[in-house]
Amino acid sequence: MAGKLEGKIALITGAAQGIGLAVATRYAAEGATVVLSDIDGDAVQAAAEGIGGSASAMTADVTSEEQVAALVGEVVAQHGGLDIAVANAGIATVQPAVGMSLADWRKVTSVNLDGVFLTLTHAAGAMAASGGGALVTIASVTAQAGSPLISSYAAAKAGAVNLTRTIAIEMRDHGVRANAICPGFIDTELVKPHKKTFADALGLEAMGIPDFDAFIAMKQGRYGTEEEVAALATFLASDRAGFCTAGEYNLDGGLRASLL
Amino acid sequence: MSDLELEGRRAHVTGAASGIGWAIAQRLAAGGARVAISDVDEEGAKARAAELGSGHVGLGCDVRSMSEVSAAIDATVDAFGGLDLLVNNAGVEIGKPMVDTEEDEFMTLMDINVNGVYRASRAATAALAAAAAAGSDSAIVNIASVAGVGGCPLLSAYCASKAAVIRFSEVCAIELREAGVRVNAVCPAFIDTPMVQRLAPAVAAMTGMEFGDVVAVKQGRYGTLEEVAEVVAFLGSSEAAWTTGSHYVLDGGISGGLL
Numbered sequence: 004m005a006g007k008l009e010g011k012i013a014l015i016t017g018a019a020q021g022i023g024l025a026v027a028t029r030y031a032a033e034g035a036t037v038v039l040s041d042i043d044g045d046a047v048q049a050a051a052e053g054i055g056g057s058a059s060a061m062t063a064d065v066t067s068e069e070q071v072a073a074l075v076g077e078v079v080a081q082h083g084g085l086d087i088a089v090a091n092a093g094i095a096t097v098q099p100a101v102g103m104s105l106a107d108w109r110k111v112t113s114v115n116l117d118g119v120f121l122t123l124t125h126a127a128g129a130m131a132a133s134g135g136g137a138l139v140t141i142a143s144v145t146a147q148a149g150s151p152l153i154s155s156y157a158a159a160k161a162g163a164v165n166l167t168r169t170i171a172i173e174m175r176d177h178g179v180r181a182n183a184i185c186p187g188f189i190d191t192e193l194v195k196p197h198k199k200t201f202a203d204a205l206g207l208e209a210m211g212i213p214d215f216d217a218f219i220a221m222k223q224g225r226y227g228t229e230e231e232v233a234a235l236a237t238f239l240a241s242d243r244a245g246f247c248t249a250g251e252y253n254l255d256g257g258l259r260a261s262l263l
Numbered sequence: 264m265s266d267l268e269l270e271g272r273r274a275h276v277t278g279a280a281s282g283i284g285w286a287i288a289q290r291l292a293a294g295g296a297r298v299a300i301s302d303v304d305e306e307g308a309k310a311r312a313a314e315l316g317s318g319h320v321g322l323g324c325d326v327r328s329m330s331e332v333s334a335a336i337d338a339t340v341d342a343f344g345g346l347d348l349l350v351n352n353a354g355v356e357i358g359k360p361m362v363d364t365e366e367d368e369f370m371t372l373m374d375i376n377v378n379g380v381y382r383a384s385r386a387a388t389a390a391l392a393a394a395a396a397a398g399s400d401s402a403i404v405n406i407a408s409v410a411g412v413g414g415c416p417l418l419s420a421y422c423a424s425k426a427a428v429i430r431f432s433e434v435c436a437i438e439l440r441e442a443g444v445r446v447n448a449v450c451p452a453f454i455d456t457p458m459v460q461r462l463a464p465a466v467a468a469m470t471g472m473e474f475g476d477v478v479a480v481k482q483g484r485y486g487t488l489e490e491v492a493e494v495v496a497f498l499g500s501s502e503a504a505w506t507t508g509s510h511y512v513l514d515g516g517i518s519g520g521l522l
Contacts, residue, residue, distance in 0.1 A: 168519040175483045175516055187505075224440050227505040234502045243493040246451075246486040249519025253509040257440050260433035260508025 006034025007241045012082045014038045014075070016065050016122055017092030019046035021191045022141055025229035026089055026236045027051075031058050033237055035087065038078050040065075042092070065092045065118030075125040084133040087240045088126035090119040090163070091141040093156075097197045100154035108155050115159035116166075123170050127179050135178020137240045140167040141232070142183040142251070144259045152197075152204055160185075164251055171249035180248040182239045187255025188219055190226040223256030268500035269294030273343035273394075275336065276300055277326055277383055278353025280307030282456045283406060286488035287350055287495050292319060294496055296348070299339035303353070326353045326379030327371075329386075336386040346390040347399045348499045351380040352406040354424075358462040361419040369420045376424035377431070380405055384435055388444065395443025400501040405432050406491075407448040407510060409518045416469045417462070425450075429510045436508030445507040447498045452514030453478050455485040482515030 013030045017023040018039035027037045027050070036057045041047035044062035051060035059081075063074040078085050093115045096107060123138050130136030145157035146164045164183040171181035188194055198215035202208070205218065212218050219226060235254055238244055253259055274291050278284040280302035288298045292315045300315075302308040305323025312321030320342045324335035340346050354376045357368055384403055391401040410418050411425030429448045436446040453459050463474035470477055478485055494513050497503055512518055 168516075172516050172520040224505075224507075231503075231505045235506070238497045238502065243497070244490075244513070246490040246513045246515055247494070247511075248483075249516035250512045250514070251519075252511055254503070254506040255509070256505050257433075257436045257508035261437045 006032065007237055007243065008087070009034035011035040011086040011240070012038070012078065012084055013087035013089070013240070014040065014078050014085060014126065015089040015091055016040050016063070016118070019043050019050045021193070022186075022189065022229045022232050023089070023091040024050050025233040026091065026141075027058065028054055029230065029233035029237055030087070030240070031056060033241075036082060038082070040074055065122055066113045068121055071118075071121040071125050075129050079129050079133075085126060085129045086136045087139070088122060088130075088136070089139045089141065089236060089240070090122040090126075092118050092122075093141065093193075095153055095156040095193045097152045097200055099152060103155070111155035112159045112162075115156060116162045119163040120166060123166065123181065127170055127174050127177075127181070130179045131174060131177040136180075137244075138167065138170065138179065138181035139236050139239050140164065140181070140183040141236070142167070142185050144185045144187050144253060144255045146183075146185055146251075147259055152201065168249040168251070175248060180244070182244075182247055182250045182252060184232060184235055184239065185251055185253045185255065185259075186227055186232050187223045187253075187258040188226055189229060189232065191229065222261070223258040225256060227254060227256060268502050269296045269496060272296040272347045272399075272499070273339070273345050274298045274348040274350065274499070275339045275346060275383075275387065276350040276352055277324065277379070278302055279350075280304045280311050282458065283451070283454065283488055283491050284350075284352040285311055286492040287352060288315065288319075290489070290492035290496050291348070291350075291499070292316075294500075297343050299335070299342065301335045301353075326382060327374045329382050332379070332382040333386045336383065336390065340390045345394045345397075345399075346387055347394045347401050349383060349387045349391065349403045350406065350495060350499065351383050351403065351428075353379055354406065356418070356421045356458050356462065358417050358465045360417060364420060372420045373424055373427075376421070377427045380428055380431060384431075384446075388439065388442075391444045392439070392442040400445070400504050401443055402445040402447070402499050402503075403432075403435065404495050404498050405446070405448045406495070407432070407450045409450045409452045409512055409514045411448075412450055412510070412512065412518045417465050432510065433508045440507060445503070447503070447506055447508070448510035449491065449494050449498065450510050450512040450514065450518070451486055451491045452482045452512075452517045453485060454488060454491060456488070459485075482517040484515060486513060486515065
């Protein structure tokens with residue numbers, strides 16, 4: 004059976020690990036030529052080698068306009084175009100908003116919002132020049148609701164969703180679609196070190212909930228997997244989703260649907 | 264085209280003798296699912312099922328009747344030995360100003376578009392939960408609309424009904440999560456269907472623009488039946504195994520922009 008992304012050229016940022024690596028792996032399995040980028044050059048090189056085939060790696064810091072422009076330019080030069088770009092690179096810090104320094108705030112927003120801006124705007128320009136393409140932003144359900152202890156992360160994700168929608172509308176007549184994926188909690192390296200902090204801040208013990216994992220089971224059934232995000236990112240990047248643009252697609256086991 | 268994710272799934276699609284429902288039935292069957300087509304037009308439903316070939320069934324069903332809905336779900340379970348996927352698609356529209364909408368028209372629309380979704384969801388839950396317990400990724404996909412996301416003049420009853428479907432889907436998703444049944448809604452914008460063409464003159468009169476221009480400006484182009492069916496096929500498959508309580512728009516950007 005032909006892959007769902009046969010013949011497509013895809014760029015994925017932050018692809019050395021986690022969701023970015025899962026997306027790159029799935030895209031390659033679906034027939035795309037994938038370019039993995041990451042700020043960690045050695046790790047992304049190893050990740051691309053792990054995928055094998057035509058997968059390749061490039062080192063880029065998404066907060067640098069010069070580096071993102073060079074990254075997109077290099078992909079186009081090497082592969083003759085760009086069909087899919089996934090703005091995935093992201094980081095998180097865990098601390099209350101009140102008392103946070105501006106430097107700490109910007110550390111997160113520079114990657115999660117400025118980095119998405121640079122990725123989308125440069126990729127969209129390249130796509131428009133070759134007849135169109137699909138942009139996918141890996142956002143978060145934290146974009147849609149107050150999210151204690153991760154204010155900078157959540158605010159940047161909200162900004163990234165809105166930016167994705169706006170670029171979708173600006174670029175509609177150029178054949179460029181843009182959509183945001185909003186996952187709930189995945190058991191990634193972004194979450195794992197902070198479970199105890201979240202549990203304490205949420206007062207889980209007082210509610211009779213033993214730990215953060217148990218809380219997650221109540222709120223979203225289970226942790227999602229990186230592969231499940233990759234499946235949705237595949238659908239949205241494929242021609243099957245040709246009328247999907249400027250949308251926000253949750254996958255969160257029902258987390259956002261409930262007030263309680 | 265066949266999809267590993269749909270192969271062998273046992274599906275029921277309401278309102279599937281024509282339009283979006285028929286496109287969904289065709290897509291699921293092409294992916295390897297067995298499909299029960301139900302419709303208030305019983306002859307149409309049977310003819311469509313025959314068109315899909317052996318292994319599919321056509322059933323008469325008015326979603327305004329709990330007994331008819333229950334019978335149609337039971338017949339599906341009998342025919343296929345279970346049910347993995349319910350697509351609540353049956354729906355109607357009224358295209359006129361709220362002040363000109365008669366109470367009985369409003370009530371009839373709600374009875375089909377909202378109460379019908381409740382009836383079929385309730386009737387199918389036991390079978391869907393049983394399939395989940397046996398290892399299936401059971402799902403309900405409700406066909407809502409971007410009219411449930413934002414207001415659209417002349418569609419007061421329709422918009423209210425589709426907003427209700429979105430919220431109903433969320434609650435079902437939470438309540439049925441432990442039973443292993445996922446529930447999501449799909450929100451298409453204007454698709455080139457007879458229903459939309461019936462609305463066109465009234466919308467054009469209201470907005471002062473040709474309807475085709477409204478579509479071009481707000482959503483780029485008409486969506487296609489096949490594009491709706493693709494989103495339903497995705498949400499109805501194990502590819503979306505962690506997606507529940509969500510509504511997925513496919514609307515060319517009409518609901519994503521402010522102006």
